[in-house]
Amino acid sequence: MARDLSALFAPKSVAVVGASDDPAKYGHAVAAQALRAPLRRPVHLVNRRGGTVLGRPAARSLAEIGEPVELVVVSVPGTGFEEAVDSALECGARAIVAITAGFAETGAAGLARQRAVAERVREAGAVLVGPNSLGIADNTTELYLASDTFAPGGVALLSQSGNLALELQLRLAPHGLGFSRFVSLGNQSDITLVDLVEDCAGHAGTSAIAVYAEDFGDGRAFARAAAAAGKPVVLLTAGRGLASARSAQSHTGALTTSADVVAAACREAGVELVATPREMTVVLAALGTRVRAGGRRTAVFTDGGGHGVVAADAAEAAGLEVPELGGATRRELRSVLWEQSAVGNPVDLAGMGEQDPRSYSAAIGALLGADEVDAVLMTGYFGGYAAAGGGLGGGGATLAAGEGRAAGEIVGHWRARPKPLVVQSMYPASPSCRTLADAGIPVFSSTEDASRALAAMASQRPGGRPGPSPLPPAAPALRDPGYHAVRGLLAAAGVPFPAAREITGEAELLAAAAEFPGPYVLKALHLLHKSDAGGVALRLAGRDDLLAAYREMHARLGAPSYSVEAMADLSDGVELIVGVNRDPRFGPVAMVGLGGVLTETLHDVAFSLAPVPAGRAGRLLRGLRTAALLSGVRGRPAVDVDAAAEVVERITTVAAAHPEIAELEVNPLLVRPDGALALDCRAVPA
Template sequence: MGTLSALFTPERVAVVGATERQGSVGRALVENLTADFDGTVVPVNPNYESVRGLDCVDSVSEADADLVVVAVPAPIAVDVVREAGATGVTNVVVVTAGFGETGGEGVDRERELEAAAAEYDLNLVGPNCLGIISTPVGLNATFAPRSAPPGSISFLSQSGAFVTAVLDWAADQGVGFKDVVSLGNKAVLDETDFVANWGDDEDTDVIVGYLESIEDGRRFVETAREVTRETPVVVVKSGRTEAGAQAASSHTGAMAGRDRAYAAGLREAGVVRADSVQDLFDAARALAGQPVPETNGVAVVTNAGGPGVMATDAVGDGPLSLADFGSTTVDALRDRLPEGANVYNPVDVIGDADNDRLRDAVDIALADGAVGSAVVLAAPTATIDFDRLAADVVDLQATHGLPVTTCLMGEERTRGAADVLSEAGIPTYFDPARAVGSLATLERYRAIRERDRPDPTAYDVDREAANGVLDRARDRNTTRLGVEAMPLLDAYGIPTPAGEVADSPTDALAVAERIGDPVVMKIVSPDILHKSDIGGVKVGIRHEEVYDAYEDLIARARNYQPDATILGVQVQERVDMDASIETIVGANRDPQFGPLVLFGLGGIFVEVMEDTAVRLAPVAETEARAMTEEIQASPLLSGARGRDPVDRGAVAETLGRLSQLVTDFPSILELDVNPLVVRPDGVEAVDLRLTIEPES
C-alpha cells in the first residue's frame, strides 16, 4: 500500500459511471469535482460521448488518471478496480454499495475487492462510502450536496450520512476542514491508515472522527499513541450501550464489556473521546485554534455575576481549577476596577463596565503566572461594544500566548464579534459551560502529551509450570477452570494461600493437617461458577469437621447440578480478613483490543457496585498504580476510618504480573481473581476462575 498523500492531491480524476441522469450518483460526482478542482476530471462511460460538457472515455484504461472514483453497480465494480490497478492507478474510491453490508453475495464480492486491492497494492477507500474531500486542491470526490469549507481539521467518519450533516452544519459554524473521508465498509483503508497519514501532514492541526468500530484495536493504539504526541485526535464513538458482554462467563467479562474496551483503548492511544457531536467539534475548534496551556489554572473574567458562577461550576466539573491569583494581580485589579467589583477569581467587573475596564481585567488576569487559560464572559449591556471586545480579546490572546475562549451571551449583536473571534481561532459560545469545556479539552490534551509512558516490567515467571496447568485442563476437555488452577497464579508470582484440591475426605483431612487449624473448604467444579450461591464454601472448618464438610459440599453440588463435573474440594489456608479489603483483579480478551486488565472493589458485591478501572495489557507499574487510585473506593485503600493503608505497590505488581500472564497465554479468554485480599503488608489471591480457548 502506497502513501496516502497522493490520494488527496490527484491531477486527473476518473469518474467511472459518470452520467447525465438527474439525481444519479455519477452525475453528482462530476458536478462536485468540476466545481473547484484544480486538476482534470475524466468521465468514464461507454454510453455517453460527454457528461456535463466533458468528453467521455469508454474505459478506465483510457482515462490516464491518478485517482479513480467508482460509481458503477456492484457486480461490475470489482472488474473496474482490477482494470484500474492493471493500468497503474494507485488510488481508488469505491462509492458503490452492495458489498459486505448486504451479507451473502455482497460479502464474497467484498473479499474479491480486497484481493484486487492487494494484488495491485491499491489505496482503496470504501466501498459503500460517500467519497473524499481535500480543500487545498478543491477536490470534492463525493456525492454530498455541498463541499467542506477550508480549514485545518481533517475528519473521518464511518457514516456517510453523518458527513453530509456535518458539512451542512460546518458552513454556518465557522468550522473548516483540510481533508474529509467517508470510510464506508473499510475493505482496505481504515481509520488507522488515515490517522497515520494526517499525523504526518503539516496542514492538519486536529484529527476528528466518528467511529462505530475500530478494525484493529492494537494497531490503532500503537499508531495513535505516536500521532497524539504532536497532533490531537478527537473521536466520538457510538454504541456505548452495546450489549457485547452478555455472553461473558466472568465478572471481568461482564464489566469490561465492549465500550469499556474502547474507552481503555482510546485512553491508551491518547485520543480525546467526545460524548456528543457538539463536544467533538467544540474540542476540534479549541485544539485547532488555541495553544496548549502550561498549567490547569483558569481565569474567569465576566461582566455578569450569574454567568460567572456558571463558569466557575463548570471549572469544578473537569480537570481545570480556578487559578489562585498572586498579590500583584489582585493589587492591579483593585487599582483598575471600581469598588464592588470582585478582584479575586472569578473576576466580576460588574454590569456597568465599559470595554476599557473589561480589557484591563482580562489583560491583568492573563499576565498572572498561575493562569494557564482564560474564559471571557460578556452579557449585552449599553456600555459594551461586542465588536470592540472581540478585537481586544484577539489582541490580548496573541500578546499573552495563552488559550482563551469566550462566552458572548447574545445573538444578533454578537454575530460580527463571533466572526472576528472565529477567524482568529478563538471559540465563542452562548453557554458558559461549553466555553469552559473547550479549555478543559486543551488541558486533557496537555496531560496526554506530557504523560509518562514507561515500558511494562518483565517479571521473572515460570511459563512452563503455567503451561502445564492449561495443558491439563485441555486434557480434561474443559474450558472453564476454578481454584484447581491456582498453581497458574503461583507460577506468575501472585501470592496465594496454602491449599490443595482433595478428591476424598481422607485426602482433605491430610491437606488440612498440613495447613493447620482452621481451614476453608470450597467445591471445585468448572460447571458451578458461583460457589457461594449454593453454599459451596465453608469457612473456619476444624480438623474434626473436615470429613462431614467434604461430604456436605459434594452433596450440595450434586443436588444443585447433577451432571456437573466435580473435581473435588479445595482445602485452603484461612485468610485473616480483619485488616483486609476484598478487591478483584481480572482479565478479558477483547476481539479488537486484545487482553484487558481490570481492578476494583471485590467480593460478592462486585457486579452490583461495578467500581472498576480497566487498562490494556500489558500494564506498566505507573498505570497499574493509577488504576488503584481511579476507583471510587480508593479512599478505603488509603486507610479510611482509622485503618492502615493497604500496600498499593503489591496491588500494582499483581496487576502487572496478571497482565503479563494473559499476554503470554492468548488462550486465556477471561480470568477473575475475586477476591484479591489486600492488606498493609501485601496481597493474597483467594479465589480464581478462568475460561480458556478449547483448541489453543
C-alpha cells in the first residue's frame, strides 16, 4: 500500500529548525525559500538563540512555538539532530525533512544512528526524508523547502544530486518545461524512491517522473512502481559497472553487469533509461507532448540531401525504421512538391523551400496523413529564413513571412493528425521554430536528439508495461549444490535432460552403460569449468570407448565422481545458455543467449528480471543478434523456440524460488526442431 505523504507535500504548517541569517548556512537558504508563500500556511523559524531571522521573530525551540507543526525541516549540526527530531515528534510533526548530514554515508556508526532515528519516526506515525537531503519543493502547493527556486511545470524530479537538478532546470526551460515537485532523496532512511514514485503517480500536477538515483534500495520494487505509475518515468543512473565485487563462477556471473540489470528492469517497467542530463531533457521534452507513436515507421523530411541521409542513419541507430514510402503516399507528395523533389524516404524538397516556404507545411501535412507513417522527423534549414530576416537578397522578408505561415500551418496539420512530429533545425531559436515549440512540437539543434525523442515516443505505450513478474514463494533450500542434485531440482520442475547416472568407479560405469544405449557422454564432476579442464568426452560409441575414456580422464583429473549420460542428437540443433544471477538490488536476473563454448566469445545475450514468462523469453530469444540461426539458415530447419522459451520459464522460476543459489546456469540448452533438452547445469551457492 502506498504511504500517505500528504503532510510532506501539502502540510498545514511548516517550521525550519536551524533557520539562520548567515547566508553561508543552508538554514538561511531554506528559510528564505519557505517564506516565499507566507500566506499559504504558517511558517515558523527556529533558531536556538531566538531573536529575529530574515526580519521575522524566531522561536528558540519548537516547543516555544506553542502550537502543533505538521512539517519540520531540520538543518542543524549532527550533534543536535536526534534532539531536533524528538522535539518535532513531540510537537506533533507528521513529516520531517532532514538536511543534516553525517549518517549512513560515514560508516557503520552513522548507519546505526540513522536507523534508530528512522525507527522512532515510524513508531510515531510520521515520515522522514533524508537525512543528508537538500530539501523538497512542491510548486502545486507552494511548498518551497529547498535552497533553489524551480520553475513550475509537470515534471516531478526525484534526485540524489542537487546540482543535477539545477542543470536539468536550465536544459528544460527552452522546451517550456518545469517542475511540479523536487525531492532530494538523501539517504532514504525512511521515505524511499519507491514511496515517492508511487505518490507522484497519483499526483494530478505531475505528468512525468524524472529520477536520478545511484542507490535504488529495492530495485525490483522500483520497477513495479514505475510500471504501475501510468505516466512516463525517466531514469538517469550512474555507477553501472560490475554487478558485484565477488568473482563470478559461471558464464552468467561473468557476463552480467549492473548496467544489464538496470536496462532489463527499465525495459520491463517501461522506464526510459538515459545516460546524461541532456538525454533526459530530450526524452522529457518528447514525452511532454503526450503524443505516442503507433509504431516505429518514420518519415524523414528534409530540405537538403545531406541532412536527410544523416537523419535517416540517426533514426535507425535510435531503433526507428525508415522504410521506403508506398505509391499512394508518393503520389500525394508529388501533388504538392515539384519534380526535383525526392519522395522515397527521406523526402527531400530539393530547393523548393527557397521558392515556396509553404512547401514545408504541404509535405508535412501529406506525411502526417499517410497511414504507413507512424512519425515524422523534419530536419535541416527550416527556421533559417525567419532567422535571416531581411537578408537572403531582396526576397528575405518574403521568405521569412512565408516560413512563418508554414510554421502555423504545420501546427494545424499536427493538431488535426496528432502523430509524433519532431524537428531538428540549424536555427532552433528562430521565430518559426518557436512557433512550433510553443505549440508543443519538440525542436532540437541536433539530429541525434531529435531521433532519440521520436524513439521515446515510440517506446511509450498507453497503459504502460506489466513490470517484473512476481517472485514465486521460496522453496525448500537446496542443500547439495552438486551437479546431479541441481539436475534433479531442475528436472522436477519439468526441465528435460538426457538419461544420466553418477558413478564413482568402473563397476558403476559399466552398470550405467547397461541402463541406456550409447553413444555416451562422460563428465568429470566437481570441476568449475569441465570443458576447459578437459573433463568432458563426447560421442563415446559403446561401453569399451566409455571405459577407455573414463580410465584416461580419471588418471589425468582424479575427480571424485563422474556422470555417464546419453549423448544427445546435436544435428539441426542450436545451443543456448540460460542463467540466473542474483543481484543485490534487483534480485534474480535471467540471461539467455547463444550458448555452448562460444558464450563468452560472442556475448550474444539478453537479460530480464526472473522469473521470465515463456512469452517474454521467446521475445528475448528472437531479439538476439544471431536469432537467424533459430529460424533456419543455409538449408537448416527452424528450431522450436517456443519449447525453449517454456524451458527458460521453468529454469528461471526454480532459480527465483531458491535465494540460497547465487548463480544457476544451464549451458548448453540444446534446441532442436522437435524440442529442447538441457545438456549441462551448474549452481553456485550464495
